[in-house]
Amino acid sequence: MKTEESYLEEVTASEYKYGFYTNIEADKVPPGLSEEVIRIISAKKQEPEWMTEWRLDAYRKFQKMTEPKWPNVTYPEPDLQAISYYSAPKKKKELESLDEVDPELLDTFKKLGISLEEQKRLTGVAMDVVVDSVSVKTTFKEKLGELGIIFCSMSEAIQDHPELVKKYLGTVVPKTDNFYAALNSAVFTDGSFCYIPKGVRCPMELSTYFRINEAGTGQFERTLVIADESSYVSYLEGCTAPMRDENQLHAAVVELVALDDAEIKYSTVQNWYPGDKDGKGGVYNFVTKRGMCERNAKISWTQVETGSAVTWKYPSCILKGENSVGEFYSVAVTNNYQQADTGTKMIHLGKNTKSTIISKGICAGHSNGSYRGLVKIGPRAENARNFSQCDSLLMGNGCGSHTFPYIETQNKSAKIEHEATTSKIGEDQIFYCNQRGIGEEEAIALIVNGYCKDVLNQLPMEFAVEAQKLLAISLEGSVG
Amino acid sequence: MLKINNLQAEIEGKSILKGIDLEVKPGEVHAIMGPNGSGKSTLSSVIAGREEYEVTGGNIDFEGEDLLDLGADERAHKGIFLSFQYPVEIPGVTVTNFIKTAINETRKARGQETMPANVMLKMMREKMSLLEIDNAFLSRSLNEGFSGGEKKRNEIFQMAMLEPKLAILDETDSGLDIDALRIVANGVNKLKSKNNAVIVITHYQRLLEHIVPDYVHVLYKGKIVKSGTKDLALELEAKGYDWLKEGVEA
Numbered sequence: 001m002k003t004e005e006s007y008l009e010e011v012t013a014s015e016y017k018y019g020f021y022t023n024i025e026a027d028k029v030p031p032g033l034s035e036e037v038i039r040i041i042s043a044k045k046q047e048p049e050w051m052t053e054w055r056l057d058a059y060r061k062f063q064k065m066t067e068p069k070w071p072n073v074t075y076p077e078p079d080l081q082a083i084s085y086y087s088a089p090k091k092k093k094e095l096e097s098l099d100e101v102d103p104e105l106l107d108t109f110k111k112l113g114i115s116l117e118e119q120k121r122l123t124g125v126a127m128d129v130v131v132d133s134v135s136v137k138t139t140f141k142e143k144l145g146e147l148g149i150i151f152c153s154m155s156e157a158i159q160d161h162p163e164l165v166k167k168y169l170g171t172v173v174p175k176t177d178n179f180y181a182a183l184n185s186a187v188f189t190d191g192s193f194c195y196i197p198k199g200v201r202c203p204m205e206l207s208t209y210f211r212i213n214e215a216g217t218g219q220f221e222r223t224l225v226i227a228d229e230s231s232y233v234s235y236l237e238g239c240t241a242p243m244r245d246e247n248q249l250h251a252a253v254v255e256l257v258a259l260d261d262a263e264i265k266y267s268t269v270q271n272w273y274p275g276d277k278d279g280k281g282g283v284y285n286f287v288t289k290r291g292m293c294e295r296n297a298k299i300s301w302t303q304v305e306t307g308s309a310v311t312w313k314y315p316s317c318i319l320k321g322e323n324s325v326g327e328f329y330s331v332a333v334t335n336n337y338q339q340a341d342t343g344t345k346m347i348h349l350g351k352n353t354k355s356t357i358i359s360k361g362i363c364a365g366h367s368n369g370s371y372r373g374l375v376k377i378g379p380r381a382e383n384a385r386n387f388s389q390c391d392s393l394l395m396g397n398g399c400g401s402h403t404f405p406y407i408e409t410q411n412k413s414a415k416i417e418h419e420a421t422t423s424k425i426g427e428d429q430i431f432y433c434n435q436r437g438i439g440e441e442e443a444i445a446l447i448v449n450g451y452c453k454d455v456l457n458q459l460p461m462e463f464a465v466e467a468q469k470l471l472a473i474s475l476e477g478s479v480g
Numbered sequence: 481m482l483k484i485n486n487l488q489a490e491i492e493g494k495s496i497l498k499g500i501d502l503e504v505k506p507g508e509v510h511a512i513m514g515p516n517g518s519g520k521s522t523l524s525s526v527i528a529g530r531e532e533y534e535v536t537g538g539n540i541d542f543e544g545e546d547l548l549d550l551g552a553d554e555r556a557h558k559g560i561f562l563s564f565q566y567p568v569e570i571p572g573v574t575v576t577n578f579i580k581t582a583i584n585e586t587r588k589a590r591g592q593e594t595m596p597a598n599v600m601l602k603m604m605r606e607k608m609s610l611l612e613i614d615n616a617f618l619s620r621s622l623n624e625g626f627s628g629g630e631k632k633r634n635e636i637f638q639m640a641m642l643e644p645k646l647a648i649l650d651e652t653d654s655g656l657d658i659d660a661l662r663i664v665a666n667g668v669n670k671l672k673s674k675n676n677a678v679i680v681i682t683h684y685q686r687l688l689e690h691i692v693p694d695y696v697h698v699l700y701k702g703k704i705v706k707s708g709t710k711d712l713a714l715e716l717e718a719k720g721y722d723w724l725k726e727g728v729e730a
Contacts, residue, residue, distance in 0.1 A: 427532070432568045434552035435528050435561075436578070436638065437586035446581055450572030450621070 029086040035059060038186055041086045045155050048162060058175040058185030065179045071312040071341035072370040072402055078249045078284060085187045148197040151206055154222050157193035164195055168226055172255040172292045172318070180251040181288040184220045188253070191222035196231040205460050207236040221252040227262035234265040236463055249284045256291030256299055260321065263298040264291065267459050269467050272307035279337025282309025289313065295321030301344065302329040302458040304467040306474040309338060314372065316345035319353035326355040329455040333474045334367030334399070343373035348384035357388040360452050363399035364475055370402040377414040385415045392422045393451050395475070445472035481506050481543060481677055482646055488537035489526045496522040498702035499538065504646065507674040511688055511713060512681045514699035515721045520681045521565060523699065524650045528562040529555045557589040559645030563635040563652050570622040575634065578622045579641050586642065607640040611667045628655030636667045648679045653687035665690030685717040698724055
């Protein structure tokens with residue numbers, strides 16, 4: 001298997017070969033979107049013909065699609081021709097230890113109370129760090145390899161495991177699923193790939209940290225996790241982004257495939273740059289995440305969303321197989337001028353399928369948060385069950401919280417429960433905490449963490465700690 | 481310890497406290513009584529530093545420092561504790577977690593190390609047995625679904641854990657049955673020392689049978705209209721407040 005470095009070298013050295021731009025930095029494609037750009041990306045990544053064609057097919061379909069207008073968010077439409085669709089980090093000397101990873105990146109981790117070293121040493125988390133579009137570091141690969149687990153970048157998977165990629169890519173989120181999923185299919189540059197063989201229980205949490213690195217570049221991650229029959233994997237995805245003054249587009253696609261009796265736990269902490277206090281800048285986070293459950297399979301999504309200027313995101317489960325289970329646990333925080341329209345879709349197709357939705361929205365400042373969820377029971381889904389709980393917590397008087405639950409049932413045996421509450425962090429609660437010696441910021445952190453407990457409890461321990469800190473940081477100064 | 485001088489306060493432009501004078505020394509128990517709306521709870525809120533109330537005159541001196549310059553949390557760090565008449569619920573935050581945070585934030589503010597978990601646990605056990613609190617209590621969400629008695633007991637439990645210099649008990653007896661009242665009063669009495677002081681705010685004499693005050697003050701229309709010893713409470717019980725009101729309004 002090629003090392004990342006030699007791969008990078010090939011990528012950057014292959015510039016001239018395709019007669020493309022000699023007077024710009026070797027590793028960045030100029031802004032613009034066209035068939036030619038897609039061919040260049042595919043060529044830079046030395047992809048096989050079928051992959052290039054797959055991308056081009058997606059692009060042609062994309063051209064006939066329009067940006068969705070139904071989410072409860074407003075923003076100036078991003079100029080897709082102004083985005084550079086490929087940017088690989090400049091080649092640096094060989095990385096021999098984690099200490100050589102970009103210090104700024106390590107610094108961000110440290111601010112969150114987690115360093116790569118610490119994670120590696122204390123928790124044995126294998127991480128595939130994605131800086132901009134190309135993976136620069138993959139650890140623990142060998143150990144996982146012994147079990148037959150494949151955990152690598154999507155680029156590598158296309159090279160080394162084309163049969164798996166061909167078989168599953170685009171099967172859960174079709175190319176034409178929506179505008180941004182189609183765009184992603186055409187231009188995705190990298191992402192993570194994971195395959196757990198039959199009967200294998202992945203012994204460690206698999207983790208990927210994403211970060212948008214360079215100003216003016218969009219990021220189009222593509223993640224594919226396949227859990228073969230009777231296997232189990234817990235996958236963690238965390239995002240941090242440094243301050244940027246202009247909007248950046250992030251349009252990822254995540255596909256999960258849980259075959260018979262398999263279980264996938266997918267946890268996300270999303271902390272992209274939310275823009276400043278006046279709503280200037282920040283990341284557009286338009287993500288499509290979906291999982292397919294075969295017989296007796298289970299997919300559990302847990303997300304803590306604190307970042308991004310504008311978010312729309314609905315991690316969903318298609319409960320195709322009998323007795324399959326889908327879960328969605330979400331905390332979505334908006335502050336200042338952030339907007340989020342997020343929720344889930346639980347599509348019950350098989351008999352005795354079950355789903356649980358726990359959504360906790362927190363709105364502060366002038367922000368707007370919406371829960372949008374669909375529970376659909378198909379005609380053959382006998383005895384399907386769903387429980388949904390959607391709570392909103394408001395801080396101050398300038399924010400808005402909305403709930404859009406959709407229920408479509410085509411089978412009379414379905415049981416669906418929906419509970420919703422809206423509450424406000426009261427001055428009473430803050431004063432009570434103050435009186436016991438707990439300052440305002442601490443008090444808010446305490447109250448908010450209590451409110452989110454049901455969701456935070458779903459996260460792996462070390463992630464839960466990071467998430468708690470993030471919640472506190474995101475809401476700093478939002479009361480009083 | 482506490483010296484209140486001509487304290488005046490209002491809320492939303494409405495004057496509530498109209499010149500309160502009160503001095504509390506270490507080791508003393510003061511009772512403040514008075515009819516509804518006389519300003520009892522306002523007084524406790526203003527001492528604790530609730531921001532909704534605007535202090536329009538006078539000052540509050542606590543151990544040589546002007547309390548009015550401090551935020552509510554800073555006053556707590558100085559050793560002022562208010563047992564709430566209506567303790568608030570904080571869902572998802574356990575009693576243990578809340579007390580742990582309160583103690584450690586207070587210690588941090590005082591420049592002390594955080595309290596080791598085993599020391600805290602031992603202390604919790606002691607105070608729990610003092611207040612006849614069950615172990616399961618600790619892992620419940622703070623005040624959520626608590627009965628009136630449990631809420632009050634929880635307040636006194638926190639007081640026991642935080643070991644304040646000055647404790648203000650705002651209508652701690654309301655909502656308590658006889659047994660709970662006895663347990664709570666017993667707890668307060670055991671926590672009393674020559675170094676700390678207690679202000680008991682109440683409508684009724686019944687709590688004062690258990691927590692015996694050194695001084696009793698009657699608050700009416702934002703002023704202390706009469707002060708005396710515990711006998712004054714008995715007199716009020718027998719005669720009501722009307723005879724005092726007449727004196728003020730005349």
